[in-house]
Amino acid sequence: MAVRTGERAGMDRSGKAWLRVVAWALLGLVLLGGSAAASIAVPGLVADEKAFLDAQPCDSGEGAGGGTADCLRTIRGTVLSAEEVKSDKVRVFRVRLRPPVPAPADQPIDVDRHSELSELVKPGDEVEVTTWRYVLVAVGHDGVSETLPGLPDENPTMFVGLSLAGVWLAVLAFFAAFGTARRARRAAAGRPFAPRLPFGPFKCAAVVAAPLVVAFFAGSVWDAWTGVVMTVVIWALTAVPATILALRWDRDEPSTSPAAVRVDA
Incomplete structure (x- = not known):
């Protein structure tokens, strides 16, 4: 009776482990799809950046x-x-213009609340708003001008960074599926395994942050396709080795150390 109970508990653990394998694999596919969608938008964003510059x-x-x-x-x-x-x-200094004014100047204009412009502008003042297509570029008054955030030259490399982050998160998910399946097989065979590097949220955050930080700095130094290419190159040189090290979960050799033996997924 005890043997059957143990076998039933082992089957339950194995079933749950394979459900986790499927969940990790599906998550990886979703992340790859999101990364593909972000990368498809990059050529159009680069064209907009060039036209804006x-x-x-x-x-x-x-x-x-x-x-x-x-x-x-x-x-x-x-x-x-x-x-x-x-x-x-976030607290900002918001300026609204008296209608009628053409778009996009008819929408609220948010500037840095600590800027010189925020100390000068008051109701009734005349201001000059610079626009490009549908984008608010800058606002000025009395010889003082402030460039607004969210301009087209900020978008391409950041989208590349998001795409790379999604790809590498998908790699993590697929590797988690592989590791979970391996642990399930070893547990079913009664073989122990020893974790090499436990994978936690801090390692995951570090891997995700790498492409985003690289994209930010690449966008600050280079323009258009140069920034995109340099984002990929520098990110690959930094994030890929870090991720490979972080993903080495298990040793192939069985361990007899009680602290190292785990049979659950």
Whole structure:
């Protein structure tokens, strides 16, 4: 009776282990799909970056294109409100222009609340807003101008970093599936195994952070495709070795040490 109970418990553990194998594998496939989607957007983002960096101030006729104008358009407007607000848990200095003003200057304009501009602008002031296509580029008043965040030249390398992070997370998931299956087989055969490097959230965070940090610095130094290529190259030289070391979970040799013997997945 005790033998049957032990066999039933072993089968239950084995079944749960294989469910985890399937879950890890599915997670890896989802991550690969997300990375592919992010990488598909990169060529378009690079084209936008190049067009933005090459943009010149609009002539009198070009600015009529509004949000589709491929030049730097200047919109002059009167400040309706200028106040410090909380946006996405961050406090910013938000400026709104008195309508009617053409898009995209008709939307709230958030600047650094500690900037010189935030100390100058007040309701009733005349400001100049620089736009490119549908993007707010800069806002200025009385000779003081501030470039706004979220410009097209910030996007390509960051998307590459996100794509690389997704790919490497998928590698982690597939390796976890392999390790879980291996442990299940060894447990079913009654063979112990010894973990080499336990894999935890800190190692995972380090692996994910590597491509994002590299993408940020590459985007700050290079432009367009150069930044994208350098992101991949530098990331590969740093994140790949770190990940390989982090993923060496098990030794092939069985261990007789009680502390090292594990039979669950």
